[in-house]
Amino acid sequence: MLVIGLVGGWIVAGRMLAPLTRITRAVRKAENGSLSHRIELEGRDDEFRELADAFDAMLAQLEARVSEQQRFAANASHELRTPLAVTQTLLDVARRSPNPDDGELLERLRVVNTRAIDLTEALLVLSRADQRSFTREPVDVSLLVEEATETLLPLAERHGVAIDISGDITPAAGSPALLFQLTTNLLHNAIVHNLPEDGTVWVTTGVEHEWARLTVENTGERLTAQSVSTLTEAFQRGTERVHSDHAGVGLGLAIVKSITRAHDGILTLTPRDGGGLRVTVQLPVSAPA
Template sequence: MDRRRGPSVRLKLTLSYAGFIMLAGALLLAVVWVYLLRYVPEVIYLPPVAEAPDQASGRFAPDRPPELFVPNQSDLLRAFAPKAGLALAFLLVLGLLGGWVLAGRMLAPLTRITHATRLAGNGSLSHRIRLEGREDEFRELADAFDAMLAQLEAHVSEQQRFAANASHELRTPLAITQTLLDAARQNSGTGELVDRLHLVNTRAIALTEALLLLSRAGQRSFTREPVDLSLAAEEATETLLPLAENRGLTIETTGDLTPALGSHALLLQMTTNLVHNAIVHNLPEQGAVWIRTSVHAETAVLTVENTGAKLSPHVVSTLVEPFQRSTERVRTDHSGVGLGLAIVKSIAEAHDGTLVLTPRDGGGLRATVRLPAARSGG
């Protein structure tokens, strides 16, 4: 939108300061003038001159000196008006100069914020205002702007890493598919190659569906309704029970009615991802998975624990990033596409909840999801 250039805020503040000082000075001079008029009449009436005899000549002479002068209001106005004009002129100059300096000092933080905004608009998100001084409105605005820049920088960095990793993950199966197709053209026996090609395409499809689900959760385009997390945990356990039995794992599910508010499909996918992650990243044999649901105050809690290798806090902190697979965790053919916990985190945040990952003392991982509980009665 094109707008005409108007006077600067500094000029407006300067004129405001000068105008206020002029008004205050005029009021003060008016008070002084009214005060003087109270004691100075318009016309001076002098009493009759009392004559007294002169000691030397014996004649009568006035008892008041002839040079005595008593001013009236006209005399006061002639003497007061020029001085008042000079005082107002001095106040005007002082108000303009002082107002310009004070306005500049007051607007200095705003100038720094504007400069940082322009840098951010040009793509420099690493710049921070870091306004010093005591807490005031400008300091609060600068701190809020710095926090916003930090969040934007982290979000952009995350998106850049996501795009790079996604490109790499998508490029790999496509390159393998192209290689297999080239080999199939030269060989008559293509049965084994077709099977391998089928696995590669299945993995690419799973990756695409995971990306779409992650995007859907991030957009929050779903209808919220009461969802029982305990039922979702039971359904996910029933679905993945054959996979756990093939790996020799035991699954234990406990918990009462745990109503949360959100999308049934997304919360079921979140629970399934947590259980699947706990199964595939477990001990080679005699492992276990524990699933618990509970309600605390106004929070619905879902906890999934599993045995496994010991994990460091640093490794655990990176598991929610897309396509991050820890080298300390057991890799299997069912390890997924590297988006399981990233999808869980995205779904939890889309439901105004949180995902907390902590390493277990005996090895393995503990994943805790906290969501707003649905109120009784809907």
């Protein structure tokens, strides 16, 4: 009986500890930098299976975030290298030219330098939002919309775009500076990516089902669901953005996505049936003052 008991206990213990061995092996592989490994524990739905599934989900999220950060770093390096290379080329040409046109050279250098500064500031805003290093305060999104519209009204007039604002008081909790950046980016994007003439931007605010809701729609070229799904990736540009006088730095909607996520909100992008884009930002409603 003693021998049978020891053998039986050893077999049962081995079967009970086998899942822990697989989980430990996966943890050590993740510790060494291998995030593609998954436990994929089979069997009945017990505590070990629940732990293994949770660990697999965590590994999948970590792998996706690391891959996203690697793509972002590569794209950021490329974007920062471009204005620096252009500046170096302009200076080399001016040095070799016998009769340099200082006025034209300075203007081109100013444009390139402004683009580099805008890109750097956008990267700083994106980093600040990702780190969530801000204090949450009560914010009325409708007031931010009015302020952003007033700031971008001259740009809309130059592009021949009409802006229509409607909605009610929309209380939310977050960083006023970051939420203003979010609103400005959405409005700027809707103005620039619009029809060549007689375009329209609709901005609505309100509270719906315990969410502060901001919706920005614009007329424009027809978009597919696949192309819309890539617009929030860093340094993704539409065809019109590349050739416009307000090309941006390719981080407008990426910053919107990051700020929305930092405020525990929901960002939804959908193509409009008649052409253009509809962007909806949902933020948790703040308690009334």
